[in-house]
Amino acid sequence: MSSVTVIGTQWGDEGKGKVVDWLSERADIIVRFQGGHNAGHTLVIDGETYKLSLLPSGILRKNKLAVIASGVVIDPQALLKEIDELQERGVEISPDNLVIAENASLILPIHRYMDKRQEQVLRGGIGTTLRGIGPAYADRAARRALRVCDLADKSYLRTRLTSLLDHHAPLFSDSPDKPPSLQEMLTSLEESASRILPFAQPVWRLFEGRRHAQILFEGAQGVHLDLDHGTFPYVTSSRTVPAEAACSSGIATRRVGFVLGITKAYTTRVGLGPFPSEQDNEIGERLGKLGNEFGTVTNRKRRCGWFDAVLVRQSGIIAGIDGIALTKMDVLDSFAEIDICVGYLIDGERWTHLPPHPFLQARIEPIFETMPGWRASTRGARSWADLPAQAIKYVRRIEELIRQPVSLLSTSPEREDVIVVRDPFF
Ligand code: GDP
Ligand code: IMO
Ligand code: MG
Helix, strand or coil, rough: CEEEEEEEEECCCCHHHHHHHHHHHHEEEEEECCEECCEEEEEEECCCCEEEECCCCHHHCCCEEECCCCCCCECCHHHHHHHHHHHHCCCCEEEEEEEEEECCEECCHHHHHHHHHHHHCCCCCCCCCCHHHHHHHHHHHHCCEEHHHHHHHHHHHHHHHHHHHHHHHHHHHHCCCCCCCCHHHHHHHHHHHHHHHHHCCCHHCCCCCCCCCEEEEECCCCCCHEEECCCCCCCCCCCCCCCCHHHHCCCCHHHHHHEEEEEECEEEECCCCCCCCCCHHHHHHHHHHHHCECCCCCCEEEEEEEEHHHHHHHHHHHHHHEEEEEEEEHHHCCCEEEEEEEEEEEECECCCCCCHHHHHHHHHHEEEEEEEECEEECCCCHHHHHHHHHHHHHHHHHHHHHHHHHHEEEEEEEEEEEEECCCCCC
């Protein structure tokens, strides 16, 4: 038995989907453990592009069990749409290869409505994906949420939904646009129920009879979007750290196994919040253009900047990372010089970590170290021998600064373009 847990070490979009898809060849079970359809994971297989949001990236391989665990918030309509779109492209999805935690919480149209209202009116906004993620997790924590298993009983569903709406109604009494009605939501949930319930199972029981299974836990977002460890309040509403893989699945924490931190060779962020190494200039524009940095979910332009070693070293400690998968180094191929952020200055004092205080974050001046670029193509490389010497130096410097070894190097969006230094499923 061995397992690997994949998490993002920055602010999401590090290339987790590609790496999970690559690793899933060796896995028996692939478990998505948090977040919802705010995630967007792009996979390229033999020139064909697939965009996944809720389904584990392993769903595209045959004879694997894909699991959505209880820490994921599920929008039934979004899930069914994703299943339909993949099935139309010939991907097999049935209760034989997909299990959904019966105790997972649901995202309802009222959550999307609240997300939008909070972004527009109530708080000034943090740049969410408007998918209802925050309000759905809030209802879960307050024990108001509806869960997958509730779909099996119409009258229970009606009672729970009525009290959930009663709770929120005062918030919308003076709202210009009307919130979705009880009846609208019930009808839509009842329609989804017959298609979703066949997948519903107790996820914790799956592992009982599969002691030797290789499990791949797939995280969404990244450590700096974690509810506690991220740049609060500019974070998502779930825990993005590896321990959540165990909590969400109902499995012993030791089975989290090898923690692989997916790390982009530069930095991006979608939505608002601090970003010390941001390049709001032509360098950022160039990184965005070469890296095609547009959000998979919302198509928003991602903010771009240089690699921030402070940020990733911090993630390594918080998440107990065993090795990183470095992605998108090919995007830097044409740069004559490449900067790395190696520390922060706040009011003239040097900091080696990102403090949680928003008022200190606002005063950070990044300290950069400049390295010469390699100005040669690394795209599609599949062995160290194919990498220019200067590109290897860049990898080594990153390892030194973040104090983590590189286990994998991704060299293009294509599934097989990977250099293996140490296989996480050793
Ligand atoms: P995720 O949310 O972490 O799964 O990442 P996204 O899929 O949102 O964004 C990563 C983007 O980079 C996707 O379009 C991938 O196809 C692409 N990608 C992944 N690895 C590489 C790589 O090594 N090089 C390049 N050029 N693109 C990559
Ligand atoms: P993947 O899995 C990048 C960001 C949003 C916003 C904040 C809160 O593709 O890496 P939310 O809708 O979750 O309440 O938004 O979190 N965000 C992501 N940014 N990649 C993601 O997922 C993200 N999921 C949420 O942009 O700033
Ligand atoms: Mg993404």
